[in-house]
Amino acid sequence: MNDTPGWASPGSAPSDGQDATVPGQAAPADDAAPSKWSAAQPPPGQWSPPSTPAGGPGGPPPPTPGWGAPGQGGGWGGNWGKPPAAKPGVIPLRPLGVGEILDGAVSTLRTHWRTVLSVSLVVAVISQISDILVQRYLIPEPIAVDANAGAAEALRQTADSLQGSLAAELPSLLIMLISTIFSTAILTVVISRSVVGRPVTLPDAWHEARPRLAQLLGLTVLVPLISVLVIAVGILPGVLVGSDAGAALAVLGGFAAFGVVVWLMVRFSLASPALMLERQGVVASLRRSAKLVNGTWWRIFGIQALTFVLIMFISLVVAIPFSVIALLADSSGLDGLLAGDTPSFGWPFLIITGIGAVITNTITYPIAAGVTVLLYVDQRIRREALDLELARAAGVSADSTEQPGRHAPGN
Incomplete structure (x- = not known):
């Protein structure tokens, strides 16, 4: 392994050719390092039956201070277990819990805030300005749907409305796609460096991420296209039937297709x-993600669902005050809303809500990217003993809390 974010070369990952449950072998991290053990070691343990008091006739000598038996407060935390895992960066190098993954994402934002906020703020500002211009000049009036129409006619009107909405939202989707690509690429590099405790500047992250942008674009486009294709296949039979029974069939097919899409999204969530x-x-990344997710789908789904709820909560906390201020500042839109008509918001509303969206995206982009990358790292630690390679890259022992550049007392 090299010590850059490219932890494995294509096709060399241990799980590509062996059982995912067998951890990869790795040489000890400190083969060449001088021994840090003291020359004066405690005497070998002399065990006796539990009924014989320590120090009694035939019993062992009293325990040496600092090397207490289990439960007596000696040794490592009062037991003979393994010492704590090393933590050279934002996470400990061992299998992670849900809280540690979320905390690692937030810690990355806090530790490397200059680089992280530079990326997320610039992307958020550019994408929001583009989105405001699209909403102001390109989105047409929504298509009216007759509430008294029959089932077949209502289905046709709904399809027309969805088609019109999709055409209107296409520029916004393209803006979001480009924003996602740039933020994901650069933030992935930043987070991968933060795992091993290494600083990274924005030019360094851009230099590392730039060669992968074209393939990341292909991946980012391919996964939504697969989802659209699955949904189209699900509702197509009902649309072709074209009766009330066809409408019911389209609804059932749509629900089934949505379930398949959710399953695929989680299965491919570690591809980037x-x-x-x-x-x-692109295709190898999809296969790699499917292999890492295999057997832990529900766990990854739960963590991602919790992250989504957290991001939505942050978005609401920021967006609601800005929306209220925007409504008060835009009297024309507020009058139409109070009258029950379709509101026509002007520049004040779009600008103020746009500021709120920039703040929201600046905070949530790093959290979402951080959870995805740390989930990937966690899965590789669990399946492939990646913690040993990360410890070597960080210059620490995998089972030590020693930080890079620090030495034990007396060494």
């Missing part, structure tokens, strides 16, 4: 870190 950090291709 695999593409960026392992230098994988």
Whole structure:
């Protein structure tokens, strides 16, 4: 392994050719390091039956201070277990819990805030300005739907309305796509460096991420296209039937297709870190993600769902005050809303809500990217003993809390 974010070369990941439950072998991290053990070691343990008091006839000598038996407060935390895992960066190098993944994402934002906020703020500002211009000049009036129409006619009107909405939102979707690509690429590099405790500047992150942008674009486009295709296949039979029964069939097919899409989204959710950090291709990254997620789908789904709820909560906390201020500042839109008509918001409303959206995206982009990358790292630690390679890259022992550049007393 090299000590850059590219932790594995294409096709060299241990799980590509072996059982995912077998951890990869790695040489000890400190083979060449001088021994840090003291020359004066405690005497070997002399065990006796529990009924014989310590120090009694035939019993062992009293325990040496500092090397207490289990439960007596000696040794490592009062037991003979393994010492704590090393934590050279934002996470400990061991399998992570849900709280540690979320905390790692927030810690990355806090530790490397200059680089992280530079990326997320610039992307958020550019994307929001573009979105405001699209909403102001390109989005047409919504298509009216007759509430008294029959089932077949209502289905046709709904399809027309969805088609019109999709056409109107296409520029915004393209803006969001480009924003996602740039933020994901650069933030993935920043977060991968923060795992091993290494600083990274924005030019460094851009230099590392730039060669992967084209493939990341292909991945970012391919996954939504697969989702659209699945939904189209699900509702197509009902649309072709074209009666009340066809409408019911389209609804059932749509629900089934939505379930398949959710399953695929979780299964492919680790593809972007695999593409960026392992230098994988688009299809190989999808396969890699499916292999890492296999057997832990529900856990990854739960963590991502919790992250989504957290991001939505942050968005509401920021957006609601800005929306209220925007409504008060835009009297024309507020009058139309109070009258029950479709409000026509002007520049004050769009600008103020746009500021709120910039703040929201600046905070949530790093959190979402951080959870995805740390989930990928966690899965590789669990399946492939990646913690040993990360410890070597950080210059620490995998089972030590020693930080890079620090030495034990007396060494």
